[in-house]
Amino acid sequence: MTALAHTSSYYAASANPVTLQPSLSESIQADVCIIGAGYTGLSTAIHLLESGLSVVVLEAARIGFGASGRNGGQIVNSFSRDIDSFERSLGKDKARIFGQMAFEGGRIIRRLVKDYQINCSLKDGGVFAALNTKQMHHLEQQKALWERHGHVGWLELLDKDAITKVVATDVYQGGLLDKSGGHFHPLNLALGEAQAVLKLGGQIYEDSAVLDIKQGDPAVVNTASGQVTAKFVVVAGNAYLSNLLPELQAKSMPCGTQVITTEPLDSDVAKRLLPQDYCVEDCNYLLDYFRLSADNRLIYGGGVVYGARDPANIEAIIRPKMLKTFPELAKVKIDYAWTGNFLLTLSRLPQMGRIGTNIYYSQGCSGHGITYTHLAGKILSEVINQHASRFDAFAQLPHYPFPGGHVLRVPFSAIGAWYYSLRDKLGV
Structure with missing residues (x-):
């Protein structure tokens, strides 16, 4: 597989025709640099561009290369853990904000499809x-x-x-x-959202893997052949982030x-x-x-x-x-x-937060990402535009490392899954 090739899926074989975006080969500036051209990154980019900020999106491979172009293509409301989980851990008053957000992601998807005339067989x-x-x-x-x-x-x-x-x-x-x-057709949704980013004046660079992020004000994001200087950075690589930010690895x-x-x-x-x-x-x-x-x-x-x-x-x-x-x-x-x-994530709740003063991230959808990622993009755009209440609600959720650390998290999780699968089969 070359750096730019999608996986050999039905979605890739039936994707709408698009023009490949160039690799970053110069030093540029933007209000916001987004790492990852999946749903989180694209939703964030659209909402930021609609608010008037300048945006650059860096994608290591192809638009929608990861989960955004490979998933089941189903709009499922709420989160991987339902609203009652928030009520039990936070109390009903503090959980109310999550109940208000639980059904918003699907509405965002439909709004983007309508406003930007995205052909994704919805x-x-x-x-x-x-x-x-x-x-x-x-x-x-x-x-x-x-x-x-x-x-x-x-x-x-x-x-x-x-x-x-x-x-x-x-x-x-x-x-x-x-x-x-x-x-819907998930890859075509991602490709359509990317076209919306471009129509709004955003820039997308494919085959532009980020090598490091130098924290500061502004931050500097480096690729092999270029760099982006930005007031804010949004890290939206999720399961395809690799070792870019080690502090995000331990709890996912x-x-x-x-x-x-x-x-x-x-x-x-x-x-x-x-x-x-x-x-x-x-x-x-x-x-x-x-x-x-x-x-x-x-x-x-x-x-x-x-x-x-x-x-x-x-x-x-x-x-x-x-x-x-x-x-x-x-x-x-x-x-x-x-x-x-x-x-x-261990809690199966998404992780949203900030590193330093101007690097934001969202990850850990735990298999329930289609609606959450679109919601996350809107919330990340809000906090960058100094409306932090919904971001703060997610950022304050507690998250813990997997038992056994990096080495034993896989077998421990598999044992847990076996236990719950057995309960499903027995109906108990």
Whole structure:
């Protein structure tokens, strides 16, 4: 793989045509330098540019190269840990601000798609599917929780009969439909957001890996062939940040998830499998998720590889999961299989903060990043524009290093995941 090549995914194969951006080869200045051209970086850039600041985005590989161009493409509200986790740890009063933000990311995505005419096959409707009575009870509580925080009129509980009219399988006991959920082509969303950055006057440099950040006022961000001097820096590399800022490594761990995509299905088969064309994710700790593409392929993902190693045979991991849900696809060919990394935190809550006086970061979406990253971009633009209340709410969340340190965090996390997966299977 060259420095500029996307992974061999369905998304890369079906991406909208775009012009590659140049590599940085000079010394330039900007109000804000953003490291990473994924959703966090692009959302931050758009919101900053809309506020009148000058922005440079540096991307080590290609726009949307990481999780933003490889994910399941599902709009799922709230955070990896739901609002009740904030209530338990912070109290209901302090948690209220997180409840107010829990449904904003999806609205930001739809606003950007509309305002900048982004062609990303956006469709409405997402379903949480329960595999047992315990999970169905959890969805009943989730509906009440979300409605208590203002998400009213969007949710519908589905019993066993109702969910079979949404997903043609007998494995689910029920579900929860979120009409404000949805799905889209994730790489095309990132590419469209990058075009919005350029239209607003921002600069994006691809194949421009950052080698170091010299703190100061202003800060200086160096690449192999150039540098950016900026009043503020936003670090948005997430699981692909590597060792750029060691202080961000100890409290997070890259993890891989796998996705497969079938050959195009006959339209009648696609309509039978997912009659409403909603996206679906189950309620397991290590969850599965799936949806139809714009050309009637089934995109099915799941599984976690702690430490972000690439499995030798992705299809062998995910295809059995797909067939358990849809046995009739036994003879269907898999055209694409790939892996992508997300960044896990011990609390499974995102990390947002500041290093020194003018270096900001957001990371650790813990597998729930599509809506959060877009929200994070708006919040980071707010704090740079001296509106810090929402940034401060995230920055004050406590975060802890993984047990066992850098060496043992992978096996310890895998043991924990095995325990929760066993509970899912037993329905306890």
